[in-house]
Structure formats: C-alpha cells, structure tokens
Amino acid sequence: MINQRILAHFHESAELKARAAADLAEPIAAAVELMFSALSNGNKILACGNGGSAADCQHFAAELVGRFERERLPLPALALTTDTSIITAVGNDYSYNEIFSKQVQAFGQAGDVLLAFSTSGNSANVLAAIDVALERDMRVVALTGKGGGAMGKKLTEADVHICVPHDRTARIQEVHLLTIHCLCDGIDVALFGGDAND
Ligand SMILES: O=C(CO)[C@@H](O)[C@H](O)[C@H](O)[C@H](O)COP(=O)(O)O
Ligand SMILES: [Zn+2]
Numbered sequence: 001m002i003n004q005r006i007l008a009h010f011h012e013s014a015e016l017k018a019r020a021a022a023d024l025a026e027p028i029a030a031a032v033e034l035m036f037s038a039l040s041n042g043n044k045i046l047a048c049g050n051g052g053s054a055a056d057c058q059h060f061a062a063e064l065v066g067r068f069e070r071e072r073l074p075l076p077a078l079a080l081t082t083d084t085s086i087i088t089a090v091g092n093d094y095s096y097n098e099i100f101s102k103q104v105q106a107f108g109q110a111g112d113v114l115l116a117f118s119t120s121g122n123s124a125n126v127l128a129a130i131d132v133a134l135e136r137d138m139r140v141v142a143l144t145g146k147g148g149g150a151m152g153k154k155l156t157e158a159d160v161h162i163c164v165p166h167d168r169t170a171r172i173q174e175v176h177l178l179t180i181h182c183l184c185d186g187i188d189v190a191l192f193g194g195d196a197n198d
Contacts, residue, residue: 013174016166020175024162028179031141031160032186038113038139039187044076046108048100048129049117049143052173054081056117056143060180068184072191077115078107080129100129110137118142119172121149121163130154143179145172 035045045064047057057079064077080103081087090099104114114133118126121144130140130151142151145164155161164175 009170012168013171016164016171017175017178020165023165024175024179027160027162028182029186031162032183032190034139034141034160035113035183036187036190038111039075041111043109043111043113044078044107045113045115046078046080046104046133046138047115047117048080048103048126050123050125052169053117053119053143053176054079056173056176056180057081057115059177060115060183063180063184064187068181068188070188070192072188075187080104080107097124097128100125101132104129104132104136104138108133108136108138112136112138114138114140116140116142116151117144117176118149118151119145119164119169119176121146121151127151127154143176145169145175 038045047060049057058081061077061079064075066074080100086103087099090102094102108114114129116126116130127150130142131154133140134154134156140155140159142155142159142161144151144161146167148161148163152161152163162179164172166172166175
C-alpha cells in the first residue's frame with residue numbers, strides 16, 4: 001500500500017516534469033536573461049514565499065551567494081524569509097501580509113528582481129511584495145501553479161511568469177525546485193558560457 005503510494009508520487013512527479021518542460025523552457029530562459037541582466041548592472045535579487053516556498057527562497061539565495069556547480073564570485077541574492085526578528089516584529093505590529101512588502105520597501109531598488117514563489121498564486125504577503133516591487137520599478141519573476149491565481153494577473157509585460165501546469169502543491173513545489181536549479185545553471189552559463197558538465 002505505502003509502496004504503491006510512493007511509486008505514484010514518483011510517477012506523477014516525473015510525468016509532470018516531462019510534460020511541463022516544453023511550456024516552461026521559454027519563461028525560465030526569459031527569467032535567466034532578466035536576472036543576469038540585473039546582476040550585470042549591479043542589481044540584486046530578493047526572494048519571498050511561504051512554507052516550502054520559503055525554503056526555496058533560501059535554497060536559491062544560498063546557491064547565488066555561495067555557489068551552484070562552478071566556482072565564481074558571490075552574487076547578491078537575499079531571502080526575505082530568514083530574519084525572525086523582522087518577520088515577528090512586522091507580523092506582530094502590522095500584519096503577516098506585510099512581512100515581505102516591508103522588506104522590499106527597505107531593500108528593493110529600481111532594477112532589482114523580486115523572485116516571488118506561491119504555488120496558489122494567492123498568498124497575500126507575496127502579492128503585497130509584488131505590489132511594492134512594481135511601484136519601485138523592480139522586475140518580478142513569479143513561480144506559481146494552479147493557473148497562477150491573483151499573481152498572474154498582477155504581472156506586467158516586463159515580468160516573467162513561470163506557472164507550473166498542475167493543481168497539487170507538492171508537485172508544483174517539485175518543479176519550482178527544478179526551476180531554481182535551471183536558473184542557477186543559466187546564470188552560470190551566462191557568466192562563463194558552456195556547461196560545467198560538457
Ligand atoms: O510545503 C508545503 C506543502 O508542500 C507547505 O508548507 C506550503 O508551502 C504552505 O502551505 C504555504 O503556505 C502555501 O502557500 P502558497 O504556495 O499557496 O503561496
Ligand atoms: Zn512541501
């Protein structure tokens with residue numbers, strides 16, 4: 001019984017990844033271009049999301065500040081999910097919906113990129129962060145699922161929407177993680193050309 005369920009998880013995840021590749025290659029490539037151009041201009045990437053997506057933000061920032069597969073200088077990426085003092089103060093004194101938007105107000109500058117994760121596309125604190133980012137002339141790379149929700153409707157032509165074609169949060173998150181690695185690889189290739197494994 002449990003083995004059947006495990007097999008089903010693996011099959012569903014593999015099937016989604018294979019099916020989504022064709023749809024997502026283009027927006028992921030656009031996101032690499034947008035991020036590389038921002039980094040090349042001295043701008044930075046701020047990342048926000050809740051729960052599993054908070055972990056995705058930290059995973060991405062770690063690979064940019066540390067490294068992905070190749071040695072290189074640290075790149076400026078900041079997860080807005082890690083400072084418990086800021087998160088608890090803003091959550092307590094204002095509202096949980098403002099825990100990311102206040103940080104975008106504090107750290108975001110024109111030309112920076114907001115990497116916004118939400119599997120539903122409907123998390124209010126991520127939506128508020130996008131509002132502030134757009135007000136500040138930042139670009140947004142949105143990783144969503146379930147049709148993109150309210151986030152999909154907020155984005156402009158200058159932003160990038162990577163929407164996983166699935167309705168199950170766990171499956172969407174699994175494709176988001178693969179996407180993070182594609183973004184890191186794309187940035188390394190833009191910096192150095194070729195591929196570490198060529
Ligand atoms: O990791 C998971 C589920 O796999 C959860 O922690 C999940 O991230 C949380 O329920 C989030 O609050 C969902 O928010 P969102 O993806 O809809 O923005
Ligand atoms: Zn999860």
